[in-house]
Amino acid sequence: MEILHDSDWKWQINHALRTPEQFAAFFHWGEDQLQKIGETAEIYPMLATPFYVSLAKSNDMDDPIVAQCVANPRELEAGGEDDPLGEEASSPLPRLVHRYPDRALFLTCNVCAVHCRHCMRKRLWKTPLGAPSDEELAQAVEYLKQNPQVREVLISGGDPLLLDDMHVKRILDAFQKVPSLEMLRIGTRTLVALPQRFTPELCSIFENCQKTIWIATHFNHHQELSHEAALAVRRLMAAGVSVVNQSVLLKGINDSAEILGKLFTGLLSIRIKPYYLFHGDPIQGTTCFRTGLEAGLAIMEQLRNNISGMAVPTFAFDLPKGGGKVRLEPDFSAGKNCFRRFDGGTEEYK
Ligand SMILES: *Cc1c(COP(=O)(O)O)cnc(C)c1O
Ligand code: SF4
Secondary structure, X not given: OHHHXXXXXXXXXXXXXXXXXXXXXXXXXXXXXXXXXXXXXXXXXXXXXXXXXXXXXXXXXXXXXXXHHOOOHHXXXXXXEOOOOOHHHHOOEOOEEOOOOOEEXXXXXXXXXXXXXXXXXXXHOOOOOOOOOHXXXXXXXXXXXXXXXOOEEEEEOOOHHHOOHHXXXXXXXXXXXXXXXOEEEEEOOHHHHOHHHOOHHHHHHHHOOOOEEEEEEOOOOHHHOOHHHHHHHHHHHHOOOEEEEEEEOOOOOOOOHHHHHXXXXXXXXXXXXXXXXXXXXXEOOOHHHOOOHHHHHHHHHHHOOOOOHHHOOEEEEEEOOOOEEXXXXXXXXXXXXXXXXXXXXXXXXX
């Protein structure tokens, strides 16, 4: 019976796997495995849509889908901080983070379609944050009107598209009242874990919005590139919405040029532009996924010239204490006026 409704996004949410027992039943794990994940899940709860877990190709902890949504005892390793980015320090209002002059970040809710084990906001999973009230929206609008240098609002969370259409429309309507805003960037992982969310109704809300909308999504592995996601992007593009992708470099999941090359070219082929590849921040509960900057740079160097230049994202990380993003490039210099060739060797250039 269930299969009749699985194309409905609310069905996906209502049937999301939330307990270690549900994951163990889905993946046919025994008592041993259940115990292994249970302790970690008590601290960092698990959550995934049936659609997301169905993308797994095996029930092995190394499967890129399993590794991203199933609690791993290594998350409890010491190290990292709660809020190394200092987001809470650059908040003029409880839901607004304003660090860079022309962009501000608005937090809509803290529910998601999947609890990504590497999430930098996992400290907030247990703190309920519902949709913004009319008053909170009015305050954000007022702040933005007083700060007309802000051209772009990043609508983030959690995942803003876990809110229903009525709330999404309320939020977009509120920001449309700010004349100085040029565009809205919606950060969402629903394209990966809940592509059913992009209904004709939601797409028409986007199409009718006065401001330019971009979606920033979060694919980390080519196994996540589904037919459903490709269809959703087509619908979004028809509604005038463009899509970029922000990946996180994840040890043991996507930290090779081969995997990321497949992901980035695969994204381009479904019309998504790879935008950032982030190195993992030192956040409590996620340090086991960090690779080190050198590993990231080595991968970037291998990708350069081997895949379409359009497929190559910017490698970046966030400095602690609100120091902002740093973008890194492999070093191609080989002495004064001398550079490394793509095929080895060096070449002079003046
Ligand atoms: C990352 C980030 C942005 C957006 O930066 P872009 O380089 O434009 O993607 C904006 N505000 C904050 C606080 C951020 O961390
Ligand atoms: S969807 Fe985004 S905010 Fe939600 S758990 Fe995953 S990384 Fe974190």
